[in-house]
Amino acid sequence: MFIETCIAPVNIALIKYWGKRDEELILPINDSLSMTLSTDEMCAKTTASACATYKEQRMWLNGEEVPFEDNPRIMRCLKALQRLALAKCESLKFPLEWKLHIVSRNNFPTAAGLASSAAGYACLVYTLASLYGVQDEELTAIARQGSGSACRSLHGGFVRWHKGEASDGTDSIALPVVTSNHWPNMHVLILVVNDARKKTSSTKGMQRAVETSDLIKYRAKQCVPERINAITEAIKQRDFQTFAKITMQDSNQFHAIALDTYPPCVYMNDVSHAIVAFVHAYNAAVGQTRVAYTFDAGPNACLYVLKEHVSSVVQAVQTSFPNDAASSVEYVKGIPVDEEASPSASPTDAILNGNFVLPTNEHNLLKYIIHTKVGAGPQRLAKTDSLLNSSTGLPF
Ligand SMILES: Nc1ncnc2c1ncn2[C@@H]1O[C@H](COP(=O)(O)OP(=O)(O)OP(=O)(O)O)[C@@H](O)[C@H]1O
Numbered sequence: 001m002f003i004e005t006c007i008a009p010v011n012i013a014l015i016k017y018w019g020k021r022d023e024e025l026i027l028p029i030n031d032s033l034s035m036t037l038s039t040d041e042m043c044a045k046t047t048a049s050a051c052a053t054y055k056e057q058r059m060w061l062n063g064e065e066v067p068f069e070d071n072p073r074i075m076r077c078l079k080a081l082q083r084l085a086l087a088k089c090e091s092l093k094f095p096l097e098w099k100l101h102i103v104s105r106n107n108f109p110t111a112a113g114l115a116s117s118a119a120g121y122a123c124l125v126y127t128l129a130s131l132y133g134v135q136d137e138e139l140t141a142i143a144r145q146g147s148g149s150a151c152r153s154l155h156g157g158f159v160r161w162h163k164g165e166a167s168d169g170t171d172s173i174a175l176p177v178v179t180s181n182h183w184p185n186m187h188v189l190i191l192v193v194n195d196a197r198k199k200t201s202s203t204k205g206m207q208r209a210v211e212t213s214d215l216i217k218y219r220a221k222q223c224v225p226e227r228i229n230a231i232t233e234a235i236k237q238r239d240f241q242t243f244a245k246i247t248m249q250d251s252n253q254f255h256a257i258a259l260d261t262y263p264p265c266v267y268m269n270d271v272s273h274a275i276v277a278f279v280h281a282y283n284a285a286v287g288q289t290r291v292a293y294t295f296d297a298g299p300n301a302c303l304y305v306l307k308e309h310v311s312s313v314v315q316a317v318q319t320s321f322p323n324d325a326a327s328s329v330e331y332v333k334g335i336p337v338d339e340e341a342s343p344s345a346s347p348t349d350a351i352l353n354g355n356f357v358l359p360t361n362e363h364n365l366l367k368y369i370i371h372t373k374v375g376a377g378p379q380r381l382a383k384t385d386s387l388l389n390s391s392t393g394l395p396f
């Protein structure tokens with residue numbers, strides 16, 4: 001039996017991917033740019049095994065068996081990796097006819113608008129590549145065919161997915177902009193909103209936007225290229241003010257396009273809008289842009305905050321969004337916030353407590369908060385980290 005286990009990170013787009021020019025190959029109408037989150041707090045973990053005695057291809061996701069050969073996106077990634085193995089490897093490690101058993105787990109909620117498909121498909125492709133013995137820059141073009149945003153999770157730091165021009169998608173790849181060491185104090189607070197409402201999937205939402213929105217064409221042609229250049233420069237210069245403004249403007253434009261879609265896609269809810277109001281009020285109160293928000297295809301907010309401001313921002317969130325569970329250790333998950341606390345309150349915090357009043361919302365609008373930061377790309381783990389029992393070929 002051949003067996004490999006790997007982990008892969010979540011990424012959150014600053015300049016959003018929204019709209020395909022080819023549904024089958026998952027080719028986008030615009031470039032996008034994201035930040036990869038640390039795997040210490042959120043990651044997908046996948047074990048893939050190949051064995052001569054396996055009778056059929058099987059896959060388990062978060063403890064449940066899920067369709068494998070009936071899932072066209074998984075099969076497309078698998079076939080592309082097998083072709084790459086045939087082309088690149090002098091001798092195959094094992095015959096391609098051998099069936100696979102794959103076990104995967106996300107250590108955060110799946111299909112809850114927290115980019116599980118990005119981490120999940122990046123992990124699947126990275127693990128299968130390790131299993132077949134291929135390491136190649138073409139991996140991002142393969143992960144892209146599982147879920148577009150997954151191609152960006154194959155690199156750490158800040159990553160740009162180039163839309164490419166070729167009709168076969170060979171140049172639609174993700175490349176690093178800067179590594180995670182470039183801006184290590186870039187932290188993230190994910191405010192998970194109490195809302196179980198079903199959304200329109202990203203796949204369907206963007207398809208309908210391309211069919212019906214006029215604004216999306218202007219965005220792809222005019223706004224995105226300008227923003228990608230400007231935010232790349234801001235990241236290189238570690239210019240938080242510019243970075244934050246572009247990030248918020250792009251999130252707002254993406255949701256404007258969702259509303260310009262017919263029938264409209266409504267992803268943000270009243271709590272999301274209250275978070276937007278909070279961020280602008282907080283930034284005004286401290287007299288500088290210290291926090292930036294971005295929202296994907298759901299109501300949860302992702303806030304970008306520099307490490308030195310995390311404790312002040314968390315305190316302000318707790319004031320503006322009071323929660324009965326706030327004192328529970330489970331409420332703020334991830335990196336301990338106290339670590340970040342500055343020894344003395346800054347003068348701007350005095351202003352915040354004095355002259356400015358933050359909006360106060362009803363209790364318990366947030367479910368919990370995840371505190372994480374910029375991180376590295378996927379990693380291969382040791383045999384001891386396997387999710388699959390090698391004597392039975394089944395999940396542990
Ligand atoms: N670890 C994983 N391995 C393989 N596939 C996964 C994994 N995690 C998630 N997926 C796939 O991604 C699907 C969830 O994608 P979906 O886009 O609905 O949710 P999301 O990625 O959490 O949300 P969003 O795209 O809005 O951020 C799952 O149903 C599954 O098919």
Ligand SMILES: C[C@@](O)(CCOP(=O)(O)OP(=O)(O)O)CC(=O)O
Nearest residue numbers: 013016017147148149202203296297
């Ligand atoms: C709003 C987004 O998160 C959309 C992500 O869309 P997906 O990558 O989930 O879509 P498919 O390619 O159809 O699988 C923005 C982004 O991540 O860039």
